[in-house]
Amino acid sequence: MTTTDKPAQESTLGSPSPDEPGAQTLTLSVGPQHSGSGHMRLIVELDGDIIINAEPDPGYVHRGIEKIIELRNIIRSIPVIERPSIIDASNLNHAWVKAIEELQGVEPPARGQYLRCLLNEMNRIMSHLYWLSIYGVFLGHTTMFMWPLGDRELFIDLAESLTGARITYSYLVPGGVRRDLPQGFAEEAIKRTEYFEKRLDEYENIFFKNPLFTSRAKGVGVLSRQRAIELGATGPTLRGSGVEADLRKDEPYAAYGELDFKVHTRPDGDSYSRVMVHVDEMRESSQLIRQILEKMPSGPVRRKAPIVVPRGEAYSRVESARGECSFYMIGEGGDKPYRARYITGSYRNMAAISAVLQGVRLADMPTSWWSIDYWPVEADR
Amino acid sequence: MSAQKPAQSDDPxxxxADSMNVWVGKLSDIVHKVIDTEPIRNVINWARMxxxxxxxxxxxxxxxxFGAASGARHDLxxxxxxxYGSLRQSDLIVIEGTITKKMAKRLRMIYDQMAIPRYVIAMGDCAISGGLFHDSYSIVNGAHEFLPVDVFVPGCxxxxxxxEHGIIMLQEKIRNSKVYPQS
Structure with a gap:
């Protein structure tokens, strides 16, 4: 993996003269069978061990979901909608039911809205914890792989008692949610979120202040505020570059308008900032769960909604764990949409991968691109 | 091998060399049989399991x-x-879900590069029969179409x-298998 300084006679690197552009670079293909790639391939051009260009090669998980949802009715589509980001299922599901409700003109009851927010925030924590554990793997920090996954099970148990499934809930349906809170849920949730916040302090000591992490994250993979806006980045990536943008605040949906929470940003735009935005959001979501349980009104959780997509067009967007997730839907009056365009947060953040990886050392490549929180399954749909 | 030869050579x-080959072949057969006897086989299979x-x-x-199963609580x-990162030192492919046409080629390439013995677990409905995405234009309906699958783990x-149960089943299968697989 060294560059050739002398003219290469038998070199496989291509160019015969070192003065020509491209003569001193090496092109590497990273993935899809690689510890640091996930379900995708990165084509990385190197000068020494500095990355001068990185191109993502997506599409390994493209399953044609936009076509499939044209073939099933709106209830049967819900599991398909969830699958792209299985660790953040509720938020994607929310965008789908929101688009349908906009067309149907159905407003879910207040308790249903609060229950939606409850599962959304639990999902946000679970998704961020899963992301953090993989970040630990990419850094070679095995404790940071085990701890977040162990603490994620706290919330998985809660969600399982609420919905009946570990990670794929299909809990949100047009008109509300499927079922009410089980007995003793609130006490258990408060206990667990308080324990989780204590655990986050322990993470601080073992990982976030650890030079192993800070020396490889501070100032690495910088995405400036201007560049992030130009590339259309979203979610924690955008907030890590200092832009205060959060759909829960900017155009409040469900019960978010009545809840009190802060949008966390960091100004630097490096890997460290993006990681810390995730951590701050986990604290905020943990606080939100307790607040939702406290403010939750009584009443029904679901209003009757027909299984029909009325004629017309609707656009809905929600803030998922990875950024803005949106649906553009055209209805024809049948039980399936004529067309539904599905954009997820990872899909929009894909453009940021090349920008972040430029000038980064090869050894820092996995952590740098993973700090964007790019989930290839979600991006390919 | 000798059956494919057109005629016997007269060159002594x-x-x-031909007779030596036959002899060496027989010797390796004998060694294989000895290793495949009960006590030695049990030790080798125990190590593989x-x-x-x-x-x-x-x-x-x-x-x-799969990540949750590898992490705390369900420590695999x-x-x-x-x-593990290096496929040449790995024994197992766990196919985690839907196989797209683009990924199927890579899976087959990975399987071919792995050393024998190698095992395949098809995890999830999509890897078994297409599952939720059975009518999609871009996926392969099941891993068995291009790989020999040892254990199917259903669920979506x-x-x-x-x-974990699937892995225990695979271990049972290895316990009862021969040291030298036919493939």
Whole structure:
């Protein structure tokens, strides 16, 4: 993996003269069978061990979901909608039911809205914890792989008692949610979120202040505020570059308008900032769960909604764990949409991968691109 | 091998080489038979059972449950399952979910590069028969179409406990298998 300084006679690197552009670079293909790639391939051009260009090669998980949802009715589509980001299922599901409700003109009851927010925030924590554990793997920090996954099970148990499934809930349906809170849920949730916040302090000591992490994250993979806006980045990536943008605040949906929470940003735009935005959001979501349980009104959780997509067009967007997730839907009056365009947060953040990886050392490549929180399954749909 | 030859050669050196080959072949047969006897086979299979290293290839969303199974609470390493980066030192492919046409080629390439013995677990409904995405234009309906699958783990996605059960089933299969597989 060294560059050739002398003219290469038998070199496989291509160019015969070192003065020509491209003569001193090496092109590497990273993935899809690689510890640091996930379900995708990165084509990385190197000068020494500095990355001068990185191109993502997506599409390994493209399953044609936009076509499939044209073939099933709106209830049967819900599991398909969830699958792209299985660790953040509720938020994607929310965008789908929101688009349908906009067309149907159905407003879910207040308790249903609060229950939606409850599962959304639990999902946000679970998704961020899963992301953090993989970040630990990419850094070679095995404790940071085990701890977040162990603490994620706290919330998985809660969600399982609420919905009946570990990670794929299909809990949100047009008109509300499927079922009410089980007995003793609130006490258990408060206990667990308080324990989780204590655990986050322990993470601080073992990982976030650890030079192993800070020396490889501070100032690495910088995405400036201007560049992030130009590339259309979203979610924690955008907030890590200092832009205060959060759909829960900017155009409040469900019960978010009545809840009190802060949008966390960091100004630097490096890997460290993006990681810390995730951590701050986990604290905020943990606080939100307790607040939702406290403010939750009584009443029904679901209003009757027909299984029909009325004629017309609707656009809905929600803030998922990875950024803005949106649906553009055209209805024809049948039980399936004529067309539904599905954009997820990872899909929009894909453009940021090349920008972040430029000038980064090869050894820092996995952590740098993973700090964007790019989930290839979600991006390919 | 000799059956494919058109005719016997008259050259004495070649004849000698042929007979040597036959002899060496017989010797290796004998060695294989000795190693495949009960006590030696048990030791080798015991070693294989508890060092199943899956290769680092994730095909789709079941990877979330595979991650949960590898992490705390469902620690897969107590079964000897440690996800590993180098495919030449790995023994196992866990196909985690939907196989797209683009990924199927890579899976086959990875399988071909792995050393024998190698095992395949098809995890999730999509890897078994297409599952939720059976009518999609871009996926392969089941891993068995291009790979010999040892254990199928159904579920969408399977719970970590189901994956653990699949791994125990694979270990049972290895316990009762021969040292030298036919393939």
């Amino acid at each position: 050196i070649e004849l000698l 508890y060092s199943l290293w899956p290769v680092n290839i994730t095909t789709a969303c079941c990877s979330a449950e 390493e107590r079964f000897g399952v440690l996800p 996605p399977p719970r970590p406990e189901a994956l």
